[in-house]
Amino acid sequence: MGGTNAGGRRLILGRTTKEFAEAATSWSLTLILLAVMIHVSLDLQAIWIFFGVLAITLYVTPMLRFRTPFKVPPWEIVLLMLVPAAIHVSQGDQPLGSYTGLWRDVYAIAVSLGLATLGFLMVAELEMYTSLDMNRPFAALFVVMFTMAVAGVSMVVVYIADKLYNQESLSTNGVVMGFFIYTFMVGIIMAVAYDLYTEVMPERRAKSLGFEKEEQA
Amino acid sequence: MRRQTVVYVIWILQLSILALAVVGLATGNATWVPAGVVSFVITLLPAILERRVNVVLPLWLVLWIVVSLFLHATGGYFGFYDSVPYWDHITHAISSSLVAALGFIVVVTIDVFVESIRLPRPFLAVFVFVFAVALGVFWEIMEYAQDWLIGTRLQYNLDDTMIDLFFDAMAGLTVAIGVFVYIMFYKSPEEFVGSMGIIDASQKLGPLMRFGRKTH
16 A cells, blocks of 8 residues: 655555545545435435536546546535535525525525536546647636536426426526526636636646646646 | 529528518518518628638538528518417527537637647537537527517517427537537548638638637
8 A cells, every 4th residue: 555656755555645635635525525415316306416417427437437546526626516515405405496585596506506517527627637628718618608508408407307297396487597697607707717727726736637738748 | 402402592591581671671560670681691691701711611501591590580570489389499499400500610610720729529519519508598598688678578488498498409419419420430620621611711810710828
């Protein structure tokens, strides 16, 4: 298990302490996310099941592809994904259409934020683990578009689920449109956040996470 | 169908759209005149692109553009949106597939010409789907905003909005699958862009194509 590398640094499972800590933090946060997702999914609310399945899929895909538990998204992105789920749980797991007044807005923003973090993570993973290269405007644009698309698809999924199980969790057209508008705004904020995130990340960390590809250095 | 036949069909549809606008204006039925005029101008764009920057859009795409605008303009003018069941959803599916196709052309051109952007081929198909659904959602937001701001009644109810989006997504998915097969097995992005003649256009669009710098 332990050992040292050529530079005399301590190694855990063949990784430097820093890399190990990075992956371990990401993992622990993901286990929390998984627990929250299972809790939330038990209410059978399609939007959260949709969010949870997508989030966990995005999380495990790189690990399966590269066959190592160290290929995980940075912990701060997982933390970001926990925020909307936490807001949802704190409000007693109510569906979108059941709130009125201020909480309807807060809730819609929470769900939008959840979907936008998926866009954030998706673009980050594409940059980290594939040969794909984007410049800054394209990445920002894609974060917004991906967020909007996920919002659209998720609402259709919820709508179909509602029809199948005779529910009305979306309530009115106005609620859904308000949700889309929030998603658009949150998507733009996330796009800016993504741009700043990749910009301020220290070069060494960007390299070890895979944001910056070795051959271009 | 022979190429020239398709060209004639396109002309007839274009003229019909223009005719709707003129007749609407003459009979005082002005509600859909702006839409008719705008639609007609849009149908002229492929020809303008060809003249100005040597970009030759594939003929099937031009036909698709004209057909979807024709259905939109006639649907509005004759009230098909209200009287013909599913008219709204069919036009949504057609225009969404068109948006997806245009999204493909834009993204494949960016992929080939912008140095700081490199997109794996399967991603191009993913992009097409994402683009189509995202624009579908934007479209609904725009309708909603228009209803709210100037009191039109473009959106009926939740069912209508969600079925629109469902058709948007299905159309986007269909085109995305088509793009995937096309780009993986028939033509590389470079060949496709080359066949549209954008190679020449890149000279004229130079500064635009070099826009944006690398993330790192």
